[in-house]
Amino acid sequence: MYTEKREAPPESSALPGLAGVVGGGRMGAGIAHALLLAGSAVTLVERDEQAAAGARDRVARAVADSARRGLVTNTDEILTRLATVTSPAELRDVGLVIEAVPEDLELKLVTLRAVEEAIAPETVIASNTSSISLDTLAEALARPERLLGLHFFNPVPASKLVEVVIATVSAPDLQKHAVAWVEALGKTAVVVRNAPGFASxxxxxxxxxxxxxxxxxxxxxxxxxxxxxxxxxxxxxxxxxxxxxxxxxxxxxxxxxxxxxxxxxxxxxxxxxxxxxxxxxxxxxxxxxxxxxx
Incomplete structure (x- = not known):
């Protein structure tokens, strides 16, 4: 497990200097890759050390592929900004957490509760759900107003779209921040209100x-x-x-x-x-x- 202490890079975009991703499968690794290339330091949480190692390998392969395509040259520096861990407690300093566990309601609810217990009060939580109601997910949180949806598309590195989903309870300023984050990733945001399946x-x-x-x-x-x-x-x-x-x-x-x-x-x-x-x-x-x- 990679746990080297990292400092947040200088703020060069709308993105938080420190970001978290929970779930290191194909989607989670792709989201971590996008955040890293945009300049954030990323803490990627998986369920155990074997899964964390697999997630790190997926991100490293994606970064190497970006280098082969001439998109980046500083692969070693990029990977020093990635920490793969096995506890949500490591998310305590991040400004944004993106939940990217499988599309299972109970799993997402359990994950969101664990994330909220670990993070600072001002940290924003985004779910990568592709269909589950954000209002239903918000019921798991003590502070539901900090939740919104950031629905990335597969494969994340090639996709230009992120669906920003605003829950009924989302704080009014979250939409503005979320659109800015998506643009900082080099992608286009479409904003939809919470509804089953959203738009996409x-x-x-x-x-x-x-x-x-x-x-x-x-x-x-x-x-x-x-x-x-x-x-x-x-x-x-x-x-x-x-x-x-x-x-x-x-x-x-x-x-x-x-x-x-x-x-x-x-x-x-x-x-x-x-x-x-x-x-x-x-x-x-x-x-x-x-x-x-x-």
């Missing part, structure tokens, strides 16, 4: 579910459906390939949540349920709607 997941999941139903009923192959959207509508990635990248299990979980909140138009197709039960979750398992084994 609500539209994206609906398109993805209909594409899966088309595969299920034999309308066309996954590749041809995706080509129809990339070539015909200019989407950068087709809905089925994107489902593989996001993870079929993640998409299924979001669909079930949106079905419970918004009705049967978000009911997951049997094909999606069956593939998840079989362990075919997309790129991370080597197979989904496409073969990723190579």
């Amino acid at each position: 997941s609500r539209l994206g999941v609906l398109l993805g579910l209909e594409a899966i139903r088309m595969v299920e009923s034999g309308v066309a192959s996954p590749a041809d459906i995706d080509a129809a959207m990339t070539l015909g509508y200019g989407h950068p990635t087709g809905p089925l390939r994107l489902t593989d990248l996001v993870g079929l299990d993640v998409r299924l979980g979001i669909a079930r949540y949106l079905e419970s909140e918004l009705g049967p138009r978000f009911s997951p197709p049997d094909l999606l349920v069956r593939l998840v039960e079989q362990g075919h979750l997309g790129r991370k398992t080597g197979k989904g709607f496409y073969d990723w084994s190579e």
Whole structure:
């Protein structure tokens, strides 16, 4: 576990000099990478030392990839600003914490409570949830007004968008600060009010579910459906390939949540349920709607 004491770098942007990320999977590592490249020092919290080491490796690979693409040259200096730890107590000095644990309501509630117990009263908490109501998450906090949503998109380094979600209870000045933070990361902010699925997941999941139903009923192959959207509508990635990248299990979980909140138009197709039960979750398992084994 990397625990070297770091000082906050000089404030050169709207971003806090010290930031925290809780959850070091693909999304959390990507968020940490973005913060590091923008100049912040980052404390990345994982559940145990093995997971923390894996998270550090993911961030280091992302930084190395940025160097190969000529985006940075000071890789060693960047990584000295990263600490991977196993306790939220290490977040006591940060100005912003971004929660990036898996899309499970109970896990997020437990995580947010632990974060709030560790941080300073003025620290802002952002959730990277892609669909769960921010008002529901805010119920876990003693000071819910400091919570908002910062929904990053996968893969974080390549994506230019961050969805800023304002809860009913969010402090009035959080929107201004959040938009400035997103811009300091070199990304574009879209601001939405709290609603199930927000804007991006609500539209994206609906398109993805209909594409899966088309595969299920034999309308066309996954590749041809995706080509129809990339070539015909200019989407950068087709809905089925994107489902593989996001993870079929993640998409299924979001669909079930949106079905419970918004009705049967978000009911997951049997094909999606069956593939998840079989362990075919997309790129991370080597197979989904496409073969990723190579």
